[in-house]
Amino acid sequence: xxxATTATPPTSTESDWxxxxxxAIPKEGYFTRQDGRYGPIYPRTPACYGxxxxxxxxxxxxxxxxxxxKTIENAIADIPDALAALKLHYLxxxxxxxxxxxxxxxxxxxxxxxxxxxEDAVSLFTxxxxxxxxxxxxxxxxxxxxxxxxxxxxxxxxxxxxxxxxGEYPFVTADEIKKALKLKAAFADMLDLMQ
Amino acid sequence: xxxxxxxxxxxxxxGKQIDQPASLDFNDIQHxxxxxxPARAARYEFLSxxxxxxxxxxxxxxxxxxxxxxxxxxxxxxxRWVTIGLTWNGLRALGVTEESLATFPEEFRQGMAAxxxxxxxxxxxxxxxxxxxxxxxxxHAIVILFARDVAERERCRREHETYxxxxxxxELLSALDLEAIPPFDHAHEHFGYRDRLSQPVxxxxxxxxxxxxxxxxxxxxxxxxxxxxEGAFAGMPQPxxxxxxxxxxxxxxxxxxxxxxxxxxxAHGETPEQQELIAAKLMGRWRSGAPLVLAPDKDDPTLGADxxxxxxxxxxxxxxxxxxxxxxxxxxxxxxxxxAVNMNRRKMIRRGGTYGPAxxxxxxxxxxxRGIAAFxxxxxxxxxxxxxMNVWTNDPKFHELGNERDPICGTQDGTFDMTIPKRPIRxxxxxxxxxxxxxxxxxxxxxxxxxxxxxxxxSDGV
Numbered sequence: 001x002x003x004a005t006t007a008t009p010p011t012s013t014e015s016d017w018x019x020x021x022x023x024a025i026p027k028e029g030y031f032t033r034q035d036g037r038y039g040p041i042y043p044r045t046p047a048c049y050g051x052x053x054x055x056x057x058x059x060x061x062x063x064x065x066x067x068x069x070k071t072i073e074n075a076i077a078d079i080p081d082a083l084a085a086l087k088l089h090y091l092x093x094x095x096x097x098x099x100x101x102x103x104x105x106x107x108x109x110x111x112x113x114x115x116x117x118x119e120d121a122v123s124l125f126t127x128x129x130x131x132x133x134x135x136x137x138x139x140x141x142x143x144x145x146x147x148x149x150x151x152x153x154x155x156x157x158x159x160x161x162x163x164x165x166x167g168e169y170p171f172v173t174a175d176e177i178k179k180a181l182k183l184k185a186a187f188a189d190m191l192d193l194m195q
Numbered sequence: 196x197x198x199x200x201x202x203x204x205x206x207x208x209x210g211k212q213i214d215q216p217a218s219l220d221f222n223d224i225q226h227x228x229x230x231x232x233p234a235r236a237a238r239y240e241f242l243s244x245x246x247x248x249x250x251x252x253x254x255x256x257x258x259x260x261x262x263x264x265x266x267x268x269x270x271x272x273x274x275r276w277v278t279i280g281l282t283w284n285g286l287r288a289l290g291v292t293e294e295s296l297a298t299f300p301e302e303f304r305q306g307m308a309a310x311x312x313x314x315x316x317x318x319x320x321x322x323x324x325x326x327x328x329x330x331x332x333x334x335h336a337i338v339i340l341f342a343r344d345v346a347e348r349e350r351c352r353r354e355h356e357t358y359x360x361x362x363x364x365x366e367l368l369s370a371l372d373l374e375a376i377p378p379f380d381h382a383h384e385h386f387g388y389r390d391r392l393s394q395p396v397x398x399x400x401x402x403x404x405x406x407x408x409x410x411x412x413x414x415x416x417x418x419x420x421x422x423x424x425e426g427a428f429a430g431m432p433q434p435x436x437x438x439x440x441x442x443x444x445x446x447x448x449x450x451x452x453x454x455x456x457x458x459x460x461x462a463h464g465e466t467p468e469q470q471e472l473i474a475a476k477l478m479g480r481w482r483s484g485a486p487l488v489l490a491p492d493k494d495d496p497t498l499g500a501d502x503x504x505x506x507x508x509x510x511x512x513x514x515x516x517x518x519x520x521x522x523x524x525x526x527x528x529x530x531x532x533x534x535a536v537n538m539n540r541r542k543m544i545r546r547g548g549t550y551g552p553a554x555x556x557x558x559x560x561x562x563x564x565r566g567i568a569a570f571x572x573x574x575x576x577x578x579x580x581x582x583x584m585n586v587w588t589n590d591p592k593f594h595e596l597g598n599e600r601d602p603i604c605g606t607q608d609g610t611f612d613m614t615i616p617k618r619p620i621r622x623x624x625x626x627x628x629x630x631x632x633x634x635x636x637x638x639x640x641x642x643x644x645x646x647x648x649x650x651x652x653x654s655d656g657v
Contacts, residue, residue, distance in 0.1 A: 034312065035312055035313060036313060036585065037302075037313050037577050037581050037582070037585055038577075085536040085537075116582075116585060116586045116590065117586075119537065119540060119578050119582070120536050120537050123425065123536075123537050123540065124536075126425070145425070145427060146425075146427040146428070146429060146430065147430060148578065149300075149301070149577075173595065175595060
């Protein structure tokens with residue numbers, strides 16, 4: 001099953017956040033095939049873990065998908081840590097046309113290997129009602145709530161791996177960034193108290 | 196790590212727990228994941244069928260001996276309890292059609308040995324080293340015998356030996372005898388840790404969870420054909436009669452290197468008290484069972500033995516930074532409680548016991564293999580068991596630890612660490628040795644009684 005590619009990952013030091021790093025990635029999306037519970041694992045890069053899903057939407061569903069942006073905005077305003085389990089940095093949702101068809105691009109940058117927490121993500125999507133968006137995509141499994149493997153298969157079939165990723169502060173997790181900002185704030189408070 | 200010892204449940208309790216009205220089919224479900232009989236000895240036999248007809252003939256004569264949840268719960272006079280599990284290859288050998296076989300989940304079809312990279316059973320733990328035919332496609336079935344004592348086990352062993360010889364065409368690939376180790380007044384394993392302190396309870400069984408153990412879980416987390424925690428009925432292999440009331444179990448035989456463990460404690464603690472503290476930090480509990488979250492500085496054996504208190508704690512509020520229980524301690528990895536999401540979708544029922552003789556304190560390691568041979572029961576191997584192995588046990592980055600695996604049951608090769616948070620500066624143990632080695636494992640399906648009857652009704656070449 002292993003299909004080692006000729007490309008090798010750059011020798012990187014994950015701990016050196018001071019030195020920006022770029023990583024070119026083979027077409028398959030990984031250097032050496034390593035399987036997780038649901039298939040090959042994509043590597044952590046200087047820009048952390050992530051995926052880019054691109055899927056054609058069902059005709060006439062563009063407005064429904066676009067409206068869902070507001071739903072997510074409100075959900076996060078109500079419950080700011082609603083997506084905390086995914087350990088996200090950023091999400092980007094984009095709609096674009098190719099010819100007469102419209103495509104949905106879902107790009108996520110996060111700190112966990114998606115393969116490890118797949119079921120948690122599916123569960124979270126159910127709670128947030130993300131199905132209303134995903135069910136507008138062609139080929140999305142109708143029984144996805146009870147059929148995690150089918151959901152995962154859809155995600156993997158529509159994943160377009162990056163061939164280049166770059167990190168200005170490579171491999172730094174969102175938690176580390178938040179800790180650093182907290183420390184900075186704590187030092188500022190301390191300096192205030194020293195006046 | 197479930198240890199064969201005196202049950203926490205008295206025989207009367209066992210009778211009581213299934214008197215409750217419930218929708219669970221206690222007459223069809225095998226007792227194995229439902230109740231824990233008071234066994235002090237056990238034997239696991241790993242079998243291969245030379246032909247479908249011979250396998251079915253063997254199974255036909257055994258079905259009536261398999262303990263249902265109802266029979267085991269209500270009959271306190273029993274002295275032996277039988278469970279039967281089948282591998283995917285075993286189902287095929289018994290005549291299940293290819294069409295039906297294809298409806299089983301992929302991880303079960305592949306079998307545990309093929310999932311080694313995912314489980315992290317690499318290096319010395321790799322299936323290539325497993326003995327007893329466990330990683331062979333010829334492994335078709337397991338018979339799990341729990342017995343009240345060694346004499347009863349031996350009687351059953353002889354009886355089954357005679358029966359297998361009569362049937363013909365059923366080969367014993369290997370067997371493992373298990374016995375509880377002293378002291379017999381509480382469940383524990385070879386390192387001396389009290390066990391069975393945190394076990395999920397199934398809704399509809401009438402059993403009350405101990406404080407801190409969470410609410411009873413929906414039966415669909417453990418038995419096929421019932422709603423699970425998300426309210427759904429997970430996909431059932433077809434035909435439905437084959438999978439209803441069935442469960443999957445992952446078997447693991449794990450050698451415990453008691454000499455290496457005690458050497459490690461001595462190397463990291465000058466006094467017996469310091470050594471006990473190191474032992475507690477690895478586990479997250481003192482060997483008495485007292486949890487570090489509730490007893491961070493000093494052992495409290497009374498707390499350890501008190502089931503109303505010894506599991507009643509959380510991490511996020513009570514020990515967020517791990518000053519009591521390290522983030523990477525065994526119990527904090529295997530049950531992160533309120534520091535992980537969807538915990539009710541990751542619960543498993545553990546059964547099993549200790550094998551090999553106890554190594555007395557102060558005696559050098561005698562080289563005899565000893566350890567735990569346990570089963571993890573669930574409705575989805577990939578979601579429950581494989582997640583626990585892949586993430587909780589062997590993911591070096593779990594809890595942002597960076598370079599750690601479970602110190603007790605993770606795959607260790609001397610390159611991983613163990614961080615013990617401590618004020619003002621944490622203590623880091625570099626190059627943790629392996630205290631355990633996986634010596635075997637397999638995935639089995641535990642069919643309901645109707646499914647066993649369905650299997651013996653099959654014929655070859657259909």
